[in-house]
Amino acid sequence: MGVDAYRFSIAWPRLIPDGRGAVNPKGLEYYNNLINELLSHGIQPHVTIYHFDFPQALQDEYHGMLSRKFIDDYTAYADVCFKNFGDRVKYWSTVNEPNIEPIGGYDIGFFPPQRCSSPFGINCNNGNSTTEPYIVAHHLLLAHASAASLYKEKYQAKQGGKIGLTLLCWWHEPATQAPEDIAAAARMNDFHIGWYVLLQFKFNKDS
Known part of the structure; x- marks a missing residue:
């Protein structure tokens, strides 16, 4: 195909099946x-560390990204990635589309763990669409900051790579030029993109 770059995601459960602790040698080899x-x-290689594949063991233990425990477990997993692959990987994405997983998994409920509530979600058995997407998004951003800080402090000088996160950058245009439509479109763009971009920019600037 003549390509000179390839982006792929590491599956956390493949590398550390229990979410924390022992590393799977077959996953490492792969x-x-x-x-x-x-x-x-x-x-x-352009490597994404986390891409919608949270380990089931940790989901069962503490309800996954609804808990701040996720941040420490994710950071330890990222450390395994940096330690084992960072001598060759120069481009890291900490989290794939943190502006999508909270909506899909905790608001509408069409992504695992399919938590949501009426009238927002689809086939909801548990969850709270009013609060849980915000909690999960917050924890995802904290996990990004934690892993990126770890990389910059422990690995970047030696390995020489770059690190960031990946957003789905959907865009909203006003239906008309009425002030309320213009304001609504801007509000949606700020909500779905700006929140994440500004926090990442602040983190990169401060660190």
């Missing part, structure tokens, strides 16, 4: 082989 094969063909 990603090492993938990275080495890409580099042997002149293809730069």
Whole structure:
């Protein structure tokens, strides 16, 4: 295909099946082989650390990203990634689309763990669409900041890579030029994109 870059995601449960603790040697081997094969063909790996695949063991233990415990477990998992792959990976994305998972998993409920509440969600058995998406988004951003801080403090000088997060940048235009429509479109863009971009910019600037 002639590509010189390839983005892929590491599956947390494949690398650390219980979410924390022992690393799966087969998972480690798989990603090492993938990275080495890409580099042997002149293809730069761009690696996403977390992409909608939270370990079931931690979901069962403390309801996943609804708990601040997620931040420490995620950071420890990210440390495993940096330690084992960072000598060859120069582009890291901490979290894939943190502006989507809270909506899909905790507001509308079409993504795992399918938590939501009426009248917002679809087929809701548990959850609270009014509060839980905000809690999850907050914890995802804190997890990003934690992992990025770890990378910058412990690995970046030696490994020479870059780190950020990945957003789904959908865009809203006003239905008409009426002031209320213009304000509504701006509010949606701020809510779905600006919240995350501004916090990441502040973190990168401060650190």
